[in-house]
Amino acid sequence: MSLQQANYFELFSLPISFQLENTQLEVAYKKLQSEFHPDRVVNADDRTRVQALQQTSMINDAYVTLKSPLKRAAYLLKLAGVDAEEHNQLHLDEAFLIQQMEMRETLASLIGDEDLEGLDAMKDSIDKEKTTRLANFEAQFTASQFVKAKSIYNQLQFIYKLLDEIDKAEEKLLDY
Amino acid sequence: MAYTDKVLDHYENPRNVGRMDDDDQDVGTGMVGAPACGDVMRLQIKVNKEGVIEDAKFKTYGCGSAIASSSLLTEWVKGRTIDDAAKIRNTEIAQELGLPPVKIHCSVLAEDAIKAAITDIKKKRGESTETAQ
Numbered sequence: 001m002s003l004q005q006a007n008y009f010e011l012f013s014l015p016i017s018f019q020l021e022n023t024q025l026e027v028a029y030k031k032l033q034s035e036f037h038p039d040r041v042v043n044a045d046d047r048t049r050v051q052a053l054q055q056t057s058m059i060n061d062a063y064v065t066l067k068s069p070l071k072r073a074a075y076l077l078k079l080a081g082v083d084a085e086e087h088n089q090l091h092l093d094e095a096f097l098i099q100q101m102e103m104r105e106t107l108a109s110l111i112g113d114e115d116l117e118g119l120d121a122m123k124d125s126i127d128k129e130k131t132t133r134l135a136n137f138e139a140q141f142t143a144s145q146f147v148k149a150k151s152i153y154n155q156l157q158f159i160y161k162l163l164d165e166i167d168k169a170e171e172k173l174l175d176y
Numbered sequence: 177m178a179y180t181d182k183v184l185d186h187y188e189n190p191r192n193v194g195r196m197d198d199d200d201q202d203v204g205t206g207m208v209g210a211p212a213c214g215d216v217m218r219l220q221i222k223v224n225k226e227g228v229i230e231d232a233k234f235k236t237y238g239c240g241s242a243i244a245s246s247s248l249l250t251e252w253v254k255g256r257t258i259d260d261a262a263k264i265r266n267t268e269i270a271q272e273l274g275l276p277p278v279k280i281h282c283s284v285l286a287e288d289a290i291k292a293a294i295t296d297i298k299k300k301r302g303e304s305t306e307t308a309q
Contacts, residue, residue: 085211085212092208092209092211094207097207097208097209097216098207100209100216101207101216101218101235101237104216104237105235153211154211155211157211157212157214158209158211158214158216160214161213161214162214164214
């Protein structure tokens with residue numbers, strides 16, 4: 001099997017699963033990185049050098065995708081033939097959206113009050129929601145419940161965004 | 177990315193930001209979101225007995241284009257009947273604001289929001305929601 005034909009899990013000789021040992025990924029990544037490093041073919045012909053660059057770029061894409069739980073989830077859905085980015089408003093849970101809106105409002109007032117402790121507490125509680133949902137995603141995906149897995153993935157996208165916004169707010173308050 | 181003047185205007189001076197009482201029988205609420213960018217949008221309309229939208233409010237957490245799309249939409253729907261408002265297409269919003277292709281989904285979100293708000297008010301009034309397109 002050539003590098004181009006392999007999926008990202010096969011590339012690193014990892015099982016196709018949401019569960020992933022980070023150290024295993026790191027080791028496999030470093031190994032491939034040195035094996036296909038463009039420096040190794042610096043004196044080769046154009047075609048070989050272009051190919052080496054493409055391979056390196058694919059290895060990097062694969063690593064970034066598998067390392068992030070959110071991206072890994074989307075990639076697994078894609079492998080299962082589910083378009084994770086395609087969405088219909090009917091599939092989004094209204095109660096979840098209302099909760100997201102409320103959390104954004106809370107975040108805005110915490111920022112207004114420059115309440116760092118409040119921001120930390122909010123981050124902790126959202127982190128827990130993230131952890132719960134990642135576990136739920138894994139359970140549904142492993143059980144081949146792809147529609148449910150996708151809907152959890154979509155909720156995780158909002159949660160990651162919210163965490164990102166909290167980080168940004170904290171950095172701004174701490175004047176990084 | 178450079179925003180057009182129209183987007184900047186709505187972003188810096190958003191029209192009709194606010195919230196209405198969701199329990200009010202004359203208020204329809206549309207809650208929508210775009211998972212890919214984590215945007216959330218709430219659009220509310222106050223509809224009189226003749227089916228005319230008397231007031232509209234929105235709150236959007238998202239990028240400038242999403243805020244501008246919903247802000248513009250609240251201006252457009254005021255004074256229209258709900259059936260007329262249901263005909264507003266995202267392409268009209270995108271065109272008016274000069275949204276680039278990568279931001280078209282923000283106008284789609286606004287269209288989804290007004291449809292959801294209309295469906296909500298019709299449901300409250302016990303009307304068929306089949307006609308809301």
